[in-house]
Amino acid sequence: MDYDVLVIGSGIGGMESALKLGDMGYKVLVVERDPSVGGKMILLSKVFPTLDCASCISTPKMAATVHHPNVTVLTASEVQEIVSDGGGGFHATVERRPRFVDESLCTGCRQCEQACTVAVPDQFNGELVSRRAAYIAFPQAVPQKALIERAGTSPCTFTCPAGIKAHGYVSLIRSGEYEKAFALVAETTPLVGSLGRACYAPCEGECTRGELEGTLPIRRLKRFIADAHYSVTEPAAPVHAPLNGGRHIAIVGSGPAGLTAAWHLAHAGHRVKIFEAAPVAGGALRHAIPSYRLPAEIVERDIANVTALGVEIVTGVRVTDLEELRREGYDAVLIATGTPVAMRLGVPGEELEQVSSALAFLRDVKLGHAPRLDGKAVVVVGGGNVAIDAARSARRLGARAVRMACLETREQMPAYDWEVQEALAEGVELHDGWGIGGFTSEWDEVCSVELKRCTSVFDADGRFSPSYEESLTDTLECDVAIVAVGMRPDTEAFPVLAPEGARTLKADAETLQTSREWVFAAGDAVTDPRTIAEAVGHGARAAHMIDRFLRGLVLEGFEEPIPVVDKREVLHRQHSHSRRDPLAGALRAASDPTDFAEIEPPLTEAEARTAAGRCLDCGVCSECHECLAACPADAIDLGMRAQTLAIDVGSVIVSTGYALFPADAKPQYGYGRYKNVITGAQMERLLAPTRPYNTVLRPGDGRVPERIAYVMCTGSRDQTVGNPLCSKFCCMYSIKQNQLIMGALPLAEVTVHYIDVRAVGKGYDEFFEQAKAMGASFVKGRVASITELDGGNLLLRYEDIDGGGHIAEAEYDMVVLAVGVLPNRDAARLFKVEQLRLDAHDYVDEVDPDANPARTSIPGVFVAGAASGPRDIPESILHAGAAVAQAAAHVDRLRVLA
């Protein structure tokens, strides 16, 4: 038996149970779902009828509970299931949810909270104000330990193949922290500027705002932070840090994968040398993507980030002999050579001088070697991104006509639709659905491309297998033809890494290790052509694995994000998201392009801030890592994951409390739509010592309310919402609030619209009389509806029974709905095999309440407090006492049996 008694829930009933059992000498485990013990009572202002400060009388109990030598408390934890052990006791499974903060290190200093860039509604303040994603539940929380709320990984971050914390940099931009945003991206890759321009931004496709008014411009925001950073910093001179235990690593290829790997390995303390076959470094960034999309200077700046760490790049060197590298002293090698080999059509005439590959054409353009095409007609073969880049580049070189011919129909083209649109806008002609029959020449010069109608591109299994209607043909005149029909890795360079006939180099998908344990391969060389972002992600993974390989560790542990947050949950969370329209999306095209100047304008700072402000904080925590930097105790651990504990106990006390009636389920009262209609629970917060506004204000406009109405029995004694029960304590808390309001706002008038005032405890009726004597008005009769007036005041329509029973209307500044209680249905689902019986109203059933109150349908399981029906604080304490007496007796019986 690990514990004598498991107490579920640490509200007043749970704490009382644990303390009494602990005092008797039993070992108790308390499992609390919230990050603090205390339940609902700690959030109250004062208690009736003594007007004791709720904080003041709760905190000693909370502290006593966690400090009791016989009581163990797990907060932010949930019981997952309980099954009988067959001998009178129980096996329980408890999940400790990750706090993402090491409780043993956290000092409760709240630096993380101050640094956090995400604000969410504060559930511990009735959602009247915000709190941070990194937070301590409330000032009196026990334990005083921070936690970070993570609903999941935000869709943008989750979908990023590079592993960039997209939500993180967006939230940093929202906070005006551009340098920190740059640094956050640079935690993943040095290619901030390049990705900010040339990434195809799958993140934007997943942005939840996209389901509302339109996606955030996440890529352009990255460009904004890169521009901001590069405009204020000079490229740093290379630093050759001493090699403190680091090793020598050779990277072959200086594209996005190689550069990213080099960046991480250099940060890890290794000495890295990159071998590049081309005359300049940068791979596809520098050789394939035209400058109007990605200027060469930007790539150079990104590369300078890498060389600043001491990474050496040698160009014009084609490596083929891996053993030679080994002999030269490299401890590990990464092959990241991309896809430098252009695919061929295999049609007649392809060998003609005027027919070139797009790879060669674009490289020549980017390096400034390409001849002008003034007055010439150009045909580009292919329908992908590269074909588009080639066609638009040809236009910029002065071509008279640029025609694209591709197998696919416009809809099927692998190029993004916006790319096609931009190309068309720049005067490119599209001939879609055509295959190439061949190139014909006159006087050895290309003068036409023969087309044949393509009837389908893929076979029934989705494989590339075009079929043609040979009889349908066409001819495109041209002076120059550019073929962009794919590219592949240079497997010939490393035959040992590519088995006969393999299209790509072979490496383990998880570790990226090749058949030679000291050789790793990453990027397009392994995956075939994909996106820059994927290559970056691969490079980061390779670096992680190489570092572990060199340190003799198992090749594992590359960061796994927590599961992606459900977008429906995110949208559901937005009670009333304000409409925020996206920036007008500019078509990035020049009608008559003449040069390679960058087309897309940068975001202004104002645009960037506005755009970032539209973020819905899907995952709650943005992973901006500000808390990591701020925590003086080094207690933050975003890699923390849930733990499951198996526990044997003798008895169980269910003290899971109640749920408040959701006031918006009475739409005629306008809660959720009218800002000055609040619930009694929210009024508790407005009156509490740690109150959000520091005085009683109405939330709509911050005015001090002068006329306040209470609507009693909201959601209680009400068949229309399915709750026929009286909630027992709403009358009293309202009467208490009446008195506190009259104390806080001496000029305020308080009117209570009631059915019956149920002041049925010791001193309660006297307390009711006291409220009347202080000036609270009590009007018998139900409220039919509430209407919001201009300016935020509220018109109540009600029955005035004392005044003769007529229908009346009255205007108030603020309305408090005295919401009642509903069962907390969580308790029943905990019990597997044996079912915990609920009563007709879904509260935990007490099977023998007159003789054995607190006893449930399962022997050894007891219920304490409002989990079995509405109870106020003293009733919950007494009920806990009854549960404790019987749970203790149950444990004693088990001991005798043992």
Added chain:
Amino acid sequence: MSERRIGVYVCQCGGNISDYVDVEQVVGAVANDPGVVVARTAMFTCSDATQQEIEADIREQQLDGLVVASCSPKLHTFTFREAARRAGLNPYEYTQVNIREQCSWTHTDDRTGATRKAMQLVRAGIARTRLTEPLEPTAVQTTPSALVIGGGVAGMRAAIGLADLGLGVFLVEREARLCGHTGELGELFPNAGTGSGLVARLLEQIRERPQIAVFTSAEVTAKSGTYGNYRAVIRAGEESIHAEIGQIIVATGFDSYEPAAGEYGYGIQGVLTLPEFRRMLDSREDLIVGGRKPESIAYVYCVGSRCEEHPYCSRFCCSAAVHASLLASDRVAGVRQYHLYRDMRTYGRNELMLSESRERGSLYLKFADGDPPEVTHDGQRLSVTVRDQLTGGDELTIPADLVVLVTGMVPQANDRLVKTLKLPVGGDGFFNEIHPKLRPVETVVDGVLIAGACQGPKTVAESVTSGLAAVSQTAAVLKRGVAELDPQIATVHASACSGCGACVEACPFGAISMIARDGGEVAQIDRAGCKGCGACAPVCGEDAIDLLGYTDGQVRAMIDALIQIPPTHPHLP
């Protein structure tokens, strides 16, 4: 005396204090007092985080004294004693200063004055702390049995609960049998079952438990002893039994309100109290009034409740009357029933009975406070006249064959027991708990708990619940077998004692006796019996008695500190 190292913490209480007391100024005023090495403010000193800070200070600064200026010592003395103990500081080196109830809450009209007073109080607390000495609690073995007074459902269930936890029980009932009010009842509400059936079950369980000694027609006539070890005298007829017990649960129940003759027509035939009506309903005989089945019944609510004599609400009677009306409609098909009420207080699940009674045809009429219905008999028929607020205040006269006065619960006359146990009686005549919110079964009298309706009106289930809560509280003290007693008790400086015996007279707990010493007599204090009340100290002409924790020296130092005029602070006028 060597220089003390005292830590002073001034609480804001989240605004409860700092709204009216400038806590920073208070800290500034005392930070340089002799012996003070740490002085700071905190948002909630009682919060776990601040407690941990205090503990860290105690360890790191080697504090040997602690002062917390916050709320009433009633709330947090134990909190900070525990914090001190955790950090290795003797808990009695701690002083709580109350600047909330005594400053911020009292002087909301005078921020300057409240601040100045707080400074003086804190300074006095520091002065006391300079003279504290480490004290160790006295550990006493406790007696593993309890006395339960009252053999109603609360007392019976408590006795069973105690026995099930291995404790011996003396169950004492004044009447001839264990029964209480519940044993005479038929159907209960809101749960199924009868009162007599419930009591029969409890009696069966008591018989099965030999650890429960039952004394009927018996009374508790004397109580003595000290915490955890009491002796009670049970007088049963001619016999006196001396019971050794560790704790006492009082569950003496209630009396039903008896209307005066003529009150709402009480005395007229056909006018009954609710218990009388219940007896009628619970009997197997036909429901006959004046020789025939009643055609109409009127219920007048709040008789003897929410009135001048008994200002409290009796809680159970609305539900009990509605329940009775349901039973009546079961017994007499088609009976018309009129409920004349002020507020229908069918709280919680009892609301379902109210709905059911309305569905079955009961009519509800509401009369205003101070405008009660009149019950009259014109020689032929009973009738009730009421101004019904639900129909615009029209005066209605309702002919009734039966008028049921819905009477509430009143406290039992129990003067002897109150005297014997020194039970605290509230303004309403019921016994008072120590804290109505958080400690509902304990009383200010050590070792004496209350359960059931002797504390205030309760239903059956509520009484049984509180009986079991008293069991838990008892077991929390007795189950471990050892209790620790507060060492802040009186001590005699024997060399100064003249043996006059004045202190023996002054002690309300009989904890002082005279013993022979050096040919004379000197006073001696029973460590377990002394409650630290201090009554002996001022009567001693020789100043030979000191109250540990509040020695004459400490009290003088506090007075000196209090009357010191605080230095004029630049910000204070």
